[in-house]
Amino acid sequence: MASFGWKRKIGEKVSKATSQQFEAEAAGEKDVVQNEEGSWLQASKRRKEALQEGCAQKSKQLKDEGASLAENKRYREAIQKWDEALQLTPNDASLYEMKAQVLMSLHEMFPAVHAAEMAVQRNPHSWESWQTLGRAQLGLGEIILxxxxxxxxxxxxxxxxxxxxxDLSWARALQEQQKAARRVDSSEACAQVARPSPQPVPDYDFESDEIVAVCAAIAEKEKTVSANKTMVIVSASGTVETVTEEEDATPPDGAFFIKAR
Known part of the structure; x- marks a missing residue:
């Protein structure tokens, strides 16, 4: 059976010259790898820059085409061109701002506000974007915003x-008009509350015992009155007199009055 001893360290019996040669070769290979990696990174960076430059040029071309279409009031085609440009340069705030203007011309206020907000987010220092956003907000009635x-x-x-x-003067004038309208509405509401409401007409129950009894009494009274006789008497001198006579009353003497029919 073979016996095992301590493992010797690698390179213990390697000569110094061989070791130096190995280190030099390793250093050379490292330099070659580093040079190759640097070249690859530089080439990748150049390709990326070229691609970005090409996208920017194509985006500018689409942007100009859309502006020309918008000037001719071909708004839908202009929006399509700018959407294609945004696929290439999604951080171009001017594309969103122009799109918002065209959407306002089409009376599409919600998309216009959204496009203007996108423009402001991408370039908060663009006063044109803030102006367009304010006009779109006015279109929605958001005067304070x-x-x-x-x-x-x-x-x-x-x-x-x-x-x-x-812009600002117009918005403030609209705000004053809105305040005046609210004051008028408030005063009218207060006047309506202060005005006494008419009393409701009571809902009588015409089939109740009390109403039936009253109606019976009135009918009985009318029956009694109708039992009397009413006569119109014209005297010889031309005087007209109305006489109500009960059934058991004695008629007037015909020598003094003439009965008229």
């Missing part, structure tokens, strides 16, 4: 007279 959007646009570009004179 629109005023805030116009104020942000003015904060970015305070020297724009269009924002001052048209």
């Amino acid at each position: 629109a005023i805030r959007s116009f104020q942000v646009a003015l904060h970015i570009y305070p020297m724009n007279p269009e924002l001052w004179r048209e």
Whole structure:
């Protein structure tokens, strides 16, 4: 049976020259690998940059085509071009802003607000995007939100007279009209509450015993009155007199009166 001893360390009997040669070869191979990896990374980076540049150029072409279509009021075709451009450059805020303008022209306010919000998210420093967002919000009747959007646009570009004179002034005028309408509605509601409500007509039960008894009494009274005789007497001098005579009463003397029919 063979006996086992301690394992010797690798390279214990390797000469120094052989060891140095091995280290040098390993270092050379490492440099080659590093150079190959660097070349591959640089090539990949160049390809990515070229692809991005191509996408940007194609996106710009689609953007210009959409703008030309929008100027000719071919809004649906313009939106289609800009949607294709957004597939290539999804962070282009100007594409969303132009799309929002066209959607407002089509009176599609909810999609317009959404597109303008996307534009503001991608470029919060674009006063055009904030202006378009405010106009879309006005289209939905969101006056307070629109005023805030116009104020942000003015904060970015305070020297724009269009924002001052048209957008913000218009929004504030609408806000005052809304407040006045609410005051009128409130006053009318208060007046309606203060005005006494008419008393409801009582609902009589015409089949109750009390009503039946009253009706019977009235009928009996009318029967008694109808039993009397009513006569119109004209005297010789021309005087007319109405006389009600009961059944047992004695008629007047015919020598003094003439009976008229």
